[in-house]
Amino acid sequence: MAQIVKRAYRYRFYPTRGQAEQLARTFGCVRLVYNKTLAERTRAYTSDGRRVSYGESSATLTAWKKTGELAFLNEVSSVPLQQALRHLQAAFANFFARRAKYPTFKSRKKSRASAEYTRSAFTWRDGRLTLAKMREPLDIVWSRPLPQGAQPSTVTVSKDAAQRWFVSILVEEAIRPLPPAATRVGFDAGVAALATFSTGEKIVNPKHERADRRKLARAQRDLARKEKGSANRQKARLKVARIHARITDRRRDFLHKLTTRLVRENQTVVIEDLTVRNMVKNHSLARAMSDASWRRMRSMLEYKAAWYGRELVVIHRWFPSSKLCSACGALHENMPLAVRAWQCACGALHDRDVNAAINILAAGLTER
Numbered sequence: 001m002a003q004i005v006k007r008a009y010r011y012r013f014y015p016t017r018g019q020a021e022q023l024a025r026t027f028g029c030v031r032l033v034y035n036k037t038l039a040e041r042t043r044a045y046t047s048d049g050r051r052v053s054y055g056e057s058s059a060t061l062t063a064w065k066k067t068g069e070l071a072f073l074n075e076v077s078s079v080p081l082q083q084a085l086r087h088l089q090a091a092f093a094n095f096f097a098r099r100a101k102y103p104t105f106k107s108r109k110k111s112r113a114s115a116e117y118t119r120s121a122f123t124w125r126d127g128r129l130t131l132a133k134m135r136e137p138l139d140i141v142w143s144r145p146l147p148q149g150a151q152p153s154t155v156t157v158s159k160d161a162a163q164r165w166f167v168s169i170l171v172e173e174a175i176r177p178l179p180p181a182a183t184r185v186g187f188d189a190g191v192a193a194l195a196t197f198s199t200g201e202k203i204v205n206p207k208h209e210r211a212d213r214r215k216l217a218r219a220q221r222d223l224a225r226k227e228k229g230s231a232n233r234q235k236a237r238l239k240v241a242r243i244h245a246r247i248t249d250r251r252r253d254f255l256h257k258l259t260t261r262l263v264r265e266n267q268t269v270v271i272e273d274l275t276v277r278n279m280v281k282n283h284s285l286a287r288a289m290s291d292a293s294w295r296r297m298r299s300m301l302e303y304k305a306a307w308y309g310r311e312l313v314v315i316h317r318w319f320p321s322s323k324l325c326s327a328c329g330a331l332h333e334n335m336p337l338a339v340r341a342w343q344c345a346c347g348a349l350h351d352r353d354v355n356a357a358i359n360i361l362a363a364g365l366t367e368r
Contacts, residue, residue, distance in 0.1 A: 002174040005307060006153075010168045013140040020165075022133055023157060026076040027113040031106045033061060033073070034084040038103055041092065051096075054089040061085065077132035079121035087116075114158035122155050129155065129167070140167060147173045161241035177309025184268040186361025188321065188353050189294050195258065196353035198361040203258060208251045216243045251293055259300040263310050269301060270364025273317040313364035321356040321363070 015023060040060065041052045061081060064070040073081065094100035121132040128137040129152070150171035158166050186198035194205035209216075219240045226233035262269055274294055305312040315321075323335045327348035335342070335352075343349045 002176045003307075004172050005175055006170055007173045007175075008156075008168045008170045009144070009146055010166055011140050011143060013138045013165050013167050015138065015165055016136065019131075019134055019136070019138070022076070023115065023159070023165075024113075026080055026115045026133075026157075027159070028108075029073050029076045030080050030084045030115050031108065031111065031113075033064075033081045034088055035105045036064075037061070037085060037088055038105060041088075051092075054085060057085050057089070058082065075133075077117065077121050079117055079132065080115035083116040083118065112158055112160070114156055117155045117157070119153060122152070124152050129169070131155070131157070138167060146171060160245060162245040163238060163241070164245065175307045178264060180309075181265060181267040183266045184361060184365065185262065185266045185270070186357040186359070186364065187262070187269060187271045188357040188360055189272065189274060189297070190353055193353055196357045198354070198357040200351075200354050202353065206250075206254055208247045208254070212243055212247055216240070216247075219243055252296070255293060255297050255300055259297060259304055262301065263304045263308055266310070268311040268313060268364070269305065270313045270315060270361050271298065271301065272319065272321065272360060273314045274298075313367060315360060315363045315367060319360070319363055321359040322352055324355075324359045325350070326355050326358040326362070 037057050037060070041057070044050045044052050061073075065073045088103060091100065091103040095102050117131055123130040127142075127146075129140065130137040146169065150173065152169045152171055154170040156168040156170075158168070160166070188196045190196060190205070192205060193202040195203040197203075219236065223233065223236040223240055226236045301312055304310070320331060323332045324330070325332070325344040325346060325348055327350075328344060328346040330344055330346065332342075332344075340352050341350065342352065
């Protein structure tokens with residue numbers, strides 16, 4: 001039976017000069033409202049011990065628009081500004097529930113420039129999307145079609161550091177589970193081999209960052225030599241951003257293909273609960289771990305398994321998958337990372353990663 005899920009489709013688009021100016025103005029107003037509201041709520045919380053509600057913040061925003069100093073907020077759609085308040089409210093709710101750290105201010109240079117529009121702030125007609133305060137629809141590159149009959153509920157417009165414009169369209173989609181599969185697989189994440197399966201197959205780490213490391217280092221040196229505030233420095237910064245964007249795009253595409261294959265071919269996928277945040281503190285491995293992007297891979301597996309009726313099992317991070325003999329169950333006390341193959345007293349010869357993947361699968365099947 002198909003399940004209805006909310007799914008975002010992301011596309012590139014090319015704004016006209018007027019649209020680009022309007023969106024840049026909107027991004028700035030969204031950031032200002034978010035930061036100004038955060039400052040007000042922080043002051044109320046630290047000085048008075050009082051929590052400010054979303055309704056109070058919304059009323060304050062209305063008052064700001066009536067002042068001469070902030071009257072320019074009326075030049076952009078009010079919906080993205082209200083959405084900024086809602087995002088801040090959610091950030092505070094997560095903080096007070098101890099699910100996240102205290103909200104931080106948005107930086108003009110470091111934070112992603114984005115604005116969120118709900119149904120009242122855009123028009124969707126005959127496959128053409130027009131945002132509030134704009135006369136012409138966006139020139140979107142439809143790299144893949146939206147589901148037939150889909151009606152967007154939310155549209156998020158963003159611009160990355162490489163000066164590329166994106167629109168993310170949120171729709172409700174009916175996704176049917178895949179036919180049941182007879183196969184199950186254990187998954188051991190690594191650095192040299194991005195993934196080793198209990199079947200013995202190894203997926204070599206493509207090392208996208210390393211492939212462009214020389215080009216990136218050269219571009220960063222050029223950037224460091226440019227005078228601050230100059231047009232040449234801006235050009236050099238854009239060149240660095242484009243290299244980073246290329247690395248990110250290739251990595252994301254590879255992970256999507258790998259996780260989709262795993263979910264399609266196996267009924268059950270078993271992985272380890274790796275604490276990437278702590279593991280990257282190892283400076284000798286941090287760069288390689290970040291390039292492998294294990295956290296994103298797990299996130300993809302989680303939502304794809306939920307969509308397609310598959311089972312994702314996560315075993316405890318302290319399970320000794322590498323030290324345990326998958327043939328006889330003997331536990332070896334020492335297993336340095338440099339040991340890639342070893343022989344157990346029972347005579348079984350093991351590849352370290354394959355043995356770990358087999359043990360991960362066995363442990364996952366017992367925890368179901």
